[in-house]
Amino acid sequence: MRLTLNAIAEKVGGRVKGDGSVEITGVAKIENAREGEITFLANPKYVRYLKDAKASAVIVSADIQEAGNLPLLVVPNPYYAFLKAVLLFNPQGAPLEKGVHSQAIVGEDTQVGEDVAIGPFVVIGKRCRIGRGSILMPLVWIGDDVVVGEDCLLYPHSSLREKIVLGNRVILHCGVVVGSDGFGYAPEGGRYHKIPQIGTVVIEDDVEIGTNSTIDRATLGETRIGRGVKLDNLIHVGHNCTIGEDTVMAAQTGLSGSTHIGKGVRVGGQVGFAGHLIVGDGATIGAQSGVSKTVPPGVMVSGYPAQPHQQELRTEASLRKLPEMLKEWKELKVRLEELEKHIGKT
Amino acid sequence: MRLTLNAIAEKVGGRVKGDGSVEITGVAKIENAREGEITFLANPKYVRYLKDAKASAVIVSADIQEAGNLPLLVVPNPYYAFLKAVLLFNPQGAPLEKGVHSQAIVGEDTQVGEDVAIGPFVVIGKRCRIGRGSILMPLVWIGDDVVVGEDCLLYPHSSLREKIVLGNRVILHCGVVVGSDGFGYAPEGGRYHKIPQIGTVVIEDDVEIGTNSTIDRATLGETRIGRGVKLDNLIHVGHNCTIGEDTVMAAQTGLSGSTHIGKGVRVGGQVGFAGHLIVGDGATIGAQSGVSKTVPPGVMVSGYPAQPHQQELRTEASLRKLPEMLKEWKELKVRLEELEKHIGKT
């Protein structure tokens, strides 16, 4: 594909500054861009990289006034405009042809909507509903009484246990499991007895769940993942948890049972949440934190156990000085003792 | 289903206090229970929740004397009685019809017991034995020479590598892998050379392994998971580990090779164990701990590196005071110096 910068501006939005007739053939990151490609710069801090950039045009925000001799496309949100440029040059084809593959198994009384694609060796249980335009890649498994909304994309080897509900435009990556049993046992007579996990999971619209992540069903009631939530790979969500709308979590984070995460929360990787916690809307949780109590809305916490981030930074800074302090400590005690002796004599 | 409280008491055990003729139609957690439902209260600490409870009856322990006007079912272990009530109102049907699906592949010389259910696109190797009443859900894979005991339940996409042995009533959730190669290489000539992993894994009776967890086979000899062990999701058990009977581990915990966990041990989530360790019977390991040395029986440890829990709590408390202490530290040194100067003069 070949588009002038002016043509890109028409489709992506923004104002061209410089030669709008330059021809663009693709998109690339600033460090890899070659002649003919358009790149982007979201952070004015990195404006120096533009000097060596081989790109033919740059998407920038209004606070970047110039970029050597490169023509600019000035937009309010360069990263979002870049996304649109990527799509422009790389139209996403459907990963599977429409229709039900002859080697797929669809259970009794299951309704399959229009324009659905179901790949080979997919197994769907009884009484399910698969919404219009959804794609079930090969080797997907779906239990009985499951609802899959419209335009969902389920990658190979993902699993939906019985009675799960997915909204529209949900993406489940390979190996994702939704609706596995919560981890619950009643101790009696020195042994653990399994508590039947008869609740469900509801995944709302526009949720994306990363590879090999697991979302446990509720013991009773429901586990719920709110609209627009994005979960990275290898995340564990325990039974009866809820995650609010537009919350994002990085890889390998884990939520113990019955923990409630608010809306618009940002969670780093490898974070652990204890059970029965509440994390307020708009909170931020630093990577590898161990969250053991309620986090108020809008607050950033980090560390183990997690505390307000500024406090954690102070703790870490103090900790680095601790070994030296301990050395001085002994000396100080000796000096104090000598003073006391001296004074005792006087 | 509709049962009087008296009828429930007959089946679940316990003594009715109040109106035993009240009709119950289901079970629910105390915060969700509606009229007609029975709930439970395991911890007297939460007795205040009963005030707002809309339930029609409550399962309690003997130390709870009253619950507003609600009829009680008094039992020795409310959580265990609740489990039985859940089963009473939600009888668990088999998740798969008996018989071998026409689209399953069963290898030569493999024996399939009575009442076994094998779903579509299951692949079983040669010379296996699948015990009476076991259920192999769709898309399960089993290698050669594997033994699966009686009444086991293998969820979709679980894998058993060659020569693995499962006891009776073992539950493997979706994506569980038992018998993958241990992580072992001999460095030689600046490269790593794979050590063949020719040992096995033995999973004893009544073990349950959570979604996408992985149990590596032994290099030589066996990895062994003891009777009644319950593992949560995304857990890693390295080669040649052993886990004693009735031990439970929360999600995302990992065991390095050749580590031996005792019986009745409770392990929190995201714990890491170094290799070649011994953890004594009845020990407790706090969430996110890094266990780098032997843990004696019955002891609770936590932190990174893990230490006795009381000590860890003291360390954490001291740590919170450290920044303030450092501020005073400088002042204190100045004061001491001034004293010394003063005394030097006298």
Place this chain on the structure above:
Amino acid sequence: MRLTLNAIAEKVGGRVKGDGSVEITGVAKIENAREGEITFLANPKYVRYLKDAKASAVIVSADIQEAGNLPLLVVPNPYYAFLKAVLLFNPQGAPLEKGVHSQAIVGEDTQVGEDVAIGPFVVIGKRCRIGRGSILMPLVWIGDDVVVGEDCLLYPHSSLREKIVLGNRVILHCGVVVGSDGFGYAPEGGRYHKIPQIGTVVIEDDVEIGTNSTIDRATLGETRIGRGVKLDNLIHVGHNCTIGEDTVMAAQTGLSGSTHIGKGVRVGGQVGFAGHLIVGDGATIGAQSGVSKTVPPGVMVSGYPAQPHQQELRTEASLRKLPEMLKEWKELKVRLEELEKHIGKT
């Protein structure tokens, strides 16, 4: 199989010391070895274990001069020689018969090399190339335009997304996913918008990736895993990461996007790397570390946040003394105050 120690020496290399005519029937670890078996001792520290060893011969390094009455096989690298002995007594058969199973689905224009084995319910996309001698176990999924080199081994339920490239002799264990979407979203209007992940993943020769590990494709460009890299189970590698040759990582470690790990790096389990980092060649990262900045070549770091290992050990040692220090702290302040008062009087 039955081989004299002399015959083993001929095949494995090394010098026999003692009775070379002793007959050996198998290999075992020192604590499990029975009569007739050969074992090994890599570390002179454990030479005392030889006293109780029931083995009939021992592979040792030159710095071990004797082992009771046991015949020795003296070699430069006992662990590597042991590996060869294991293979001698346990020749590794192919886990799958050659040929394409009638129940496998191979897409249009896909080339399958000689001596390839493709199991039942395998799905391969269009325009792929599967190299000579590679083995695709049952239930493997491969997207369009994928290249698999020669003599690769893909275990059941592993997935390769579109356009991925594998070198030769790559081993992917069960549930491994290569090429899943990187975790990238552009925030706009209070919601997250998915950045299309149109880059790829290149896995070089002799890489082994552990069970249920996930390697994300690049946003643009490539994620690259260097020759000879060995990854343990449940590892997450984010988009656009690179891992240098002969680097090894233990289980449950995670790399955020665009982090670059050098060659010959050793990484413990449950380590977290922030994004956009560089870790130098030959570095060592302690288990459970949180790496938040560049690590120079050859350096060992550990802790949270990671710091040079010796410093971390000092920090940990100081930390253990902190509670006691705090107790003394108050006393010390009182003593100082008293001195000041006293001096004020004089």
